[in-house]
Amino acid sequence: MGDYVLRCIAGGETLPEQYTLSCSEHAGLIRTEYAARQLTVRPELPGIFRYSDWLPVHGTLPTRSRPVTFQSRELCRELGLPNLWVTFTGYYPERECFVPTGSFKELEALPTTVRLAENGGGTLVVASAGNTGRAFAQMAAEFGTPVIIVVPESSANSLWTVTDPKVPEAVKLITVRGDYADAIAVANRITERPGYVPEGGAKNVARRDGMGTVMLDAAVTIGRMPDHYFQAVGSGTGGIAAWEAAMRLSADGRFGCDVPRLHLAQNLPFVPMVNAWKERRALLLERDMPDAAGAISQVSAPVLTNRAPPYSMPGGVFDAMMYCGGDMYAVSNADAAEAGRIFSDAENGIDLDPAAAVATAALISAVASGAVDSQDTITLNITGGGYARVREDLGIFPVPVTMTVDADEVPEI
Ligand SMILES: *Cc1c(COP(=O)(O)O)cnc(C)c1O
Numbered sequence: 001m002g003d004y005v006l007r008c009i010a011g012g013e014t015l016p017e018q019y020t021l022s023c024s025e026h027a028g029l030i031r032t033e034y035a036a037r038q039l040t041v042r043p044e045l046p047g048i049f050r051y052s053d054w055l056p057v058h059g060t061l062p063t064r065s066r067p068v069t070f071q072s073r074e075l076c077r078e079l080g081l082p083n084l085w086v087t088f089t090g091y092y093p094e095r096e097c098f099v100p101t102g103s104f105k106e107l108e109a110l111p112t113t114v115r116l117a118e119n120g121g122g123t124l125v126v127a128s129a130g131n132t133g134r135a136f137a138q139m140a141a142e143f144g145t146p147v148i149i150v151v152p153e154s155s156a157n158s159l160w161t162v163t164d165p166k167v168p169e170a171v172k173l174i175t176v177r178g179d180y181a182d183a184i185a186v187a188n189r190i191t192e193r194p195g196y197v198p199e200g201g202a203k204n205v206a207r208r209d210g211m212g213t214v215m216l217d218a219a220v221t222i223g224r225m226p227d228h229y230f231q232a233v234g235s236g237t238g239g240i241a242a243w244e245a246a247m248r249l250s251a252d253g254r255f256g257c258d259v260p261r262l263h264l265a266q267n268l269p270f271v272p273m274v275n276a277w278k279e280r281r282a283l284l285l286e287r288d289m290p291d292a293a294g295a296i297s298q299v300s301a302p303v304l305t306n307r308a309p310p311y312s313m314p315g316g317v318f319d320a321m322m323y324c325g326g327d328m329y330a331v332s333n334a335d336a337a338e339a340g341r342i343f344s345d346a347e348n349g350i351d352l353d354p355a356a357a358v359a360t361a362a363l364i365s366a367v368a369s370g371a372v373d374s375q376d377t378i379t380l381n382i383t384g385g386g387y388a389r390v391r392e393d394l395g396i397f398p399v400p401v402t403m404t405v406d407a408d409e410v411p412e413i
Contacts, residue, residue, distance in 0.1 A: 353384030
C-alpha cells in the first residue's frame with residue numbers, strides 16, 4: 001500500500017525518500033510514482049485513506065474526511081447537464097460528506113501529516129489564506145501534531161477547529177499585518193531554523209496526491225474519467241493534482257485513456273493565470289497582476305489570491321493545461337454569488353465556499369459559450385462548503401492568536 005518512488009520531472013532521475021520538496025539539480029516539481037499501476041479502492045480504511053494505493057503514506061489517521069461524488073438531479077436539470085457530477089469536499093451530512101473544516105485543504109493535511117511523521121517528523125510551518133491553516137489546525141487539535149500557522153490578520157477569524165485541542169500548545173497561530181504574500185514571507189523566515197519543516201505548497205507531493213483523490217473519487221464513482229473537470233484555482237495545485245491523477249487513471253486502463261480537459265477559474269479582478277494562459281508560459285508581474293494588492297482586496301474568494309502560483313515551472317499549471325487542454329476563466333463576484341445561489345437552492349441550502357461558487361460560475365459560462373457540450377460528462381470540484389452546518393452541528397473552537405507581527409519581522413517563537 002502506498003509504495004512509491006519520487007521522481008524529478010525535469011531531470012527524470014529518482015530522488016531519495018525523505019520529506020523532499022524539490023530536486024537539488026533541476027527546477028520544477030517532483031512527482032510520486034506508485035508501485036500499484038491499478039488502483040484498489042480500500043473502503044475499509046478511514047476516509048481519504050481508501051485511496052492509499054496512490055497516496056505517499058503507509059499508515060492512516062482516523063478520519064471520515066474524503067471527497068464524495070454524487071449527481072444532483074436538481075442542479076443537472078437547472079443547468080441542462082444530464083451528465084454533470086459534483087465532487088464535494090466539505091460538510092454536508094445528507095450526502096455523506098463529513099469534512100469538518102469544510103474544504104479540500106483537509107485532503108492535503110491528512111496525508112501530509114502522516115507522511116511527515118513517517119519521514120522524521122518536525123514542526124510543520126504553514127502559510128495560509130485561511131483554509132489550509134484551518135485544516136492543519138484541526139490535525140493539531142485531533143492528533144497533537146505540532147504546527148505553526150501564519151496567516152494575514154484579516155484571515156484570523158477563519159482559523160478554528162471542531163475539536164477542543166488535546167494539546168493546546170501544538171498549534172501556534174501567527175497573524176501578519178499584510179496580505180497572503182506577506183504571510184508566506186514570514187513563514188519562509190521561520191523555516192530557516194532547524195526543526196521547522198515547510199509544508200511546501202505545490203511542491204508537497206502529499207498535498208498534490210491528496211487533492212488528486214477528487215479525480216480518483218470522480219472516476220471510481222462515475223465508472224470512467226469525466227470529459228471535463230472544473231475547479232477554482234489560486235495556486236492551481238488542485239489542477240496539477242487532477243492532471244497527475246488522470247494520468248495514473250489512464251495508465252490503470254479501466255477508466256478510459258483520455259484525460260479530462262481542465263477548466264480552471266479565478267476571481268476577478270485578480271486573475272493572473274487567466275491573463276498569462278491567453279499568451280504564454282511566463283507569468284509576468286506587471287502584465288498579469290497589475291495593482292495586485294488593490295485587486296486582491298476586491299475578490300469574494302480570498303483563497304484564490306496567490307501571487308506566486310506554480311504556473312510556469314516544469315510540471316506546473318501551464319504544463320497541465322497544455323497536456324489536458326481546456327481553458328481558464330475570469331469570474332466576477334456577482335456571477336459567483338449567483339452560481340452559489342443556484343447550487344444552494346438545488347442542494348438543501350448548503351452554503352458554498354466563495355471559491356466553489358467561482359468554479360460553478362465558470363461551468364455555467366462554459367455551457368453558455370459552447371466550450372462544453374450539454375451531453376458531456378463533467379466533474380465540478382466543489383472545493384469547500386457547508387460551513388454554516390459545521391457551526392450548527394459541531395460547534396467551533398477559535399484558534400487563539402499566539403502573536404501578531406509586521407511583514408518584515410522574524411517572529412520569536
Ligand atoms: C485552496 C482552495 C482553492 C484553490 O486551490 P488550488 O488548487 O491550490 O489553487 C479552491 N477552493 C477552496 C475552497 C480552497 O480552499
